[in-house]
Amino acid sequence: MKSVNQEAIEHDPQQLHEDLHTIWGNPKGLRSLTIVNHTTLGLRFMVTGMVFFLIGGILAMLVRTQLAMPDQNFMSPDIYNQVTTMHGTVMMFLFAIPMLEGLAIYLIPKMIGARDLVCPRLTSLGYFCYLFGGIILTSSLIIEMAPSSGWFMYTPLSSKEFAPDLGSDFWLLGITFVEISAVSAGVELVVSILRTRTQGMALHKMPLFAWYILAMALMIVVGFPPLILGSVLLELERAVGMPFFQIAGGGDPLLWQHLFWLFGHPEVYIIFLPAAGIVSTLIPVFAGRPIVGYGWVVAAIAIMGFISFGLWVHHMFTVGIPQLAQAFFSAASMLVAVPTAIQVFVWLATLWLGKPKMKLPMLWVMGFLIIFVCGGLTGVMLALVPFNWQVHDTHFVVAHMHYVLVGGMFFPLIAGLYYWLPLFSGRMPSENLGRWGFWLTFLGFNGTFLIMHWTGLLGMPRRVYTYEAGSGWEIYNLLSSVSSFVLSAGIAMVLLDIALHFRFGKPAKHNPWNADTLEWANTMPPSAYNFVSLPTVETRHPLWDDPNLPHTMAKGMHGLAVASHGRREMWGTDPITGKVREIIHLPGNSWWPLFAAAALAVVCISLLTRVYALAGIFVVIAGVFLLRWSWENGAHPNAAPDAGVKPGDPPLHSRTMDGPGLWAMAVFLIANGSFFLSYLFGWFYLWTVSPEWQMPDIPPLSLLIMSIAGGAVLAGCVVIEKLVRGLRQQRDAGLRASFYLAAALGALQVGLAGWALWRADLSPTQTTHDAVMLVGLVYALFHGGLAVILTVLQGMRVGYGYVGAHAPFEPAVVALLWRYNVVTFWLLVGALAILPRMIGG
C-alpha cells in the first residue's frame, strides 16, 4: 500500500505538542461551554449518566422499601406509580443509552487512531439536549407530576382521559428531546467509524469494540425514530385532540404498542451490544491472547443487529394477535439466542485457551457471564407463548429484565470503567475496596432478583403498589428488599473506590493492562488531540505487535504531524480498505450547539406549559442558530479558507466531493427514512386493522395538485443533480442561478402541497384519517421548506465564494436531501392520494 506522509522525520516533539495544544486545547471558565472535543464531552456524558443512575437507583430503593412488607403506606399509589415509571424511564433513557454512548464517544476516536469525532459540534449539541431534556424530565418528580403510566407509556393509560396531568407530556416531550441526542451521537459514530480510521486500518482489522459500536449506532439510527413518531402522535393527541390512539375517531391504542416496541426491543440490544463490546475488548487483554473467532463475533453482531428488529411483538403476546403471527415472533425471539451463544462460546474459548488474570475488571466480566447467561435463559422461556401468558406482567418479567439489563449492561460497564480508569485519570483503582464492592453487588443483585422470579411465579403482578398479608409473597419480598440494600452498599463502595482513586490511586504505568488497542497510546490522561502523529495500522493488535508505537507516535514520526496551518486535522480514509483519501478538517469550539439546545429547551418547556406562540418563536430561533452554525463550514474564514496542504498529502475534504458530511447526511436520512416508514406503517396499520377507521367517500387530497407538486420537486432535484455533475467536472458556470432556480421549484412544490392541504379541508380532531393525513403533509411541507432554505443558502455561499468548483462539496450534500424529498413525496402521493382511490375504504 502506498502510504502518505510517512517519512520518518524527527520533529521537535515538544514544539509540536505545544502547537497542537494551541489549536486543540480546551478553554477554561465560561468558555468551557463551547468545548466540542470528544474526550471532554465523552466524560461529561458519563458523569451526567452516573448522576442519573444515582437518581434512578434511589427511586428503585423507594420501590423496594414500599414492597418490603405487605399493606405498607410508605408511598401512596399515585406516587408509587410515578416512582416506578420514573425509575424505568431514567434508567433506560437517561442512564443506559447516554452512558454507553458517552463511553463510545470517548473511546472510538482513540481506538481507531483519530483525533476527534467527525462532527464535533454535533457531539456538543447532543450533550446539551441530553442534559436539558434530562433536567426537564426529572424536574417533574419534584413537582409530583411525574409520568405514571409505566416506562412504556401504554395508551389509553397515558392518554388524556386517564392521565390528565402533565406527567405524560413530560415524558413525551422530554424523551423526544433526549432522543435528539441519541440519534446525533448515533449518526456521528457511524460516520466516524467508517471514514476516520487511521491509515491502513481496513474494516476487518478494526477493534471489535468498533464493530459493536457501529452496529449499536446504526440500530439507534433505525430504531429510535419509530418512538419519536409515536411520541409526536401521542403528544398531538393529548395537546390538540387528534385521535390517533382512540378507537372512537378511528384510531387504535395498539398502534402505540407497535411503535413503542418497534423501538423498545431493539433498544435492549442497543444497550447490550456496547456492553458486549466491552467484554470482547477486555477478555483478550486479560487472557493475554487474541480473541478466538473474530469473524464469528462480527457475524454475531450483524445477526443481533437485524434479528432484534423482528422481535417486537413478543412484548404483545397477550393483546390478541393471530397465533401464527405469534409463532413467527416466538421463533424469531429464539433465533436471537444463536448470536448470543456464539459470543458466549467465543468468550469462553478465549479464556480457556489463554492465561486469564483475575484482575478487578475481570471479576466484573465473570459476574456478567454468570448473570447474563441466566437472564438469557429466562428470556428464551419468556419467548414461549404459553409460558409468557402465565407470567405476563408479573415480577418474573421484572426479574428477567434486570438479569439482562443489570447483568448485561451494568456489570460490563463497571468492568469497562475499571479497565479504562487509568486512561481517564492516570491512576489505578484499589483492588481491595473494589473487590468488596464487586462481591456485595453480586450477592445483593442475586438476592434481589433471583428471588423475584419466585414471587413472580407465585403470581405477584408487577407495578402494583402493595399486596395483602397472607398472600404468601411476604418473605420473598422482604428478602428481596433486604438484598437490594446490600446491592446498594456494593454500588456505593464501587463509586467510593472510583472517587477515592483520583487522589489515592497508585500512578499507573504506561499501558497498565498490556492492552493491544490504540487508545493506550495516549498520554494518561489524554491530550485534547489524542495523538501527535497518526500511525499506519495494519494489524488488529497494534500495541502488541509494536510496543514502541506509542513512543514513535508521541515523537511525531507518523502522519499529519503538522500544526502550522492552524487547522484541526485528521485522516479521512476509505471505509473498506483504510487507504487515506483526504484530510478532514474539523471545526473548533463553538457557542452554537449550546444556543441551539437552549432554544430547543425553551420549545420543550413552552409546549409543556401549552404556550404555543412562544414555542413557535423558539422553533424559528433554534432553526436560525442551526443554520448559522452550518454557515461556518467549508471555505468559510472560520473553517478552512486556505486549502494548502503539504506536498504529497491528500486534499482537504471540503475540496473533494466525498467528505464525511455527505456520509452524515446519508445516515441522517436513514434515520429520517425510518421515521417516514413508521409513519406509512401507521397509516396502513390503522387503515387495515383499526375497527372504526373511515375512508371518506370522496378522497380529500387533490391528485392533480399533488402530482404537479411532485413534478416540481422532481424538476428541482434534476436541476441540483445537473449542477452537482457539473461541479464534479470542475464546471461552475451559472451555479448561483441554478441554485435559485431549484429553490424556486422547491417553493412551488411547497406552495402547491400547501394549497392541496388547504383545499382538502381536513378535520383532524374529528377523524383519525384526517389527522394522519395532516401529519404526512406537514412532514412533506417541512422537508420541502428545508430544501428550499438550504438551497438558497447555497446560492448565497456561491456569492461569497465559499462554494464553487474550488470547493464543490456542499451541493452534493444538499442534493441528497432533494433526492430524499422526491422519493418520500411521491410515496406520500401514492399512499394518501392514489391508493385510496384505487382500493377505497
Place this chain on the structure above:
Amino acid sequence: MVMVLTRLHFTHPIHLIIGLTLWSLWFVAVYSGLSVACAVAPPPPEAGALTGLNAALGGVSFITALGLVALSWGSCQVAKQHEGRQRFHATVSAWLYLFSAFGVVFAGMPIISVPPCL
C-alpha cells in the same frame, strides 16, 4: 456461473448485511401479508392449516430460503479464491447468508401446522 459470481462482488462488505436484510424483508412480508389477509379475507377456521394463505406464505418462505442458500454457496465459492480482506468478507457473508436461510426456515416452520387467523 463464474460470470455471475464475479458480478455479485461477494468480497464487498455490503454482503455482510444483504442476507439479513433479505431475512427482514421476508419477515415483514410474511407478517404483514398474514395480517392483511386475516383482516380482509380470513379463511374459515375449520380449514386448519391447509389453506391457500398458508400455501402462499410457505411458498414465499421456501423461495427466500432457497435464494439465501444459493447466495451462501456463491459467497463460499468466491471466498476460496481470495486471501486476506476479501476472503474475510466473503467467508463471513457466506455464514450470514446461511444463518439467514436458517432463520427463514426456523421462523417460518409454524406455517406448516398453525391455522392462519385464529
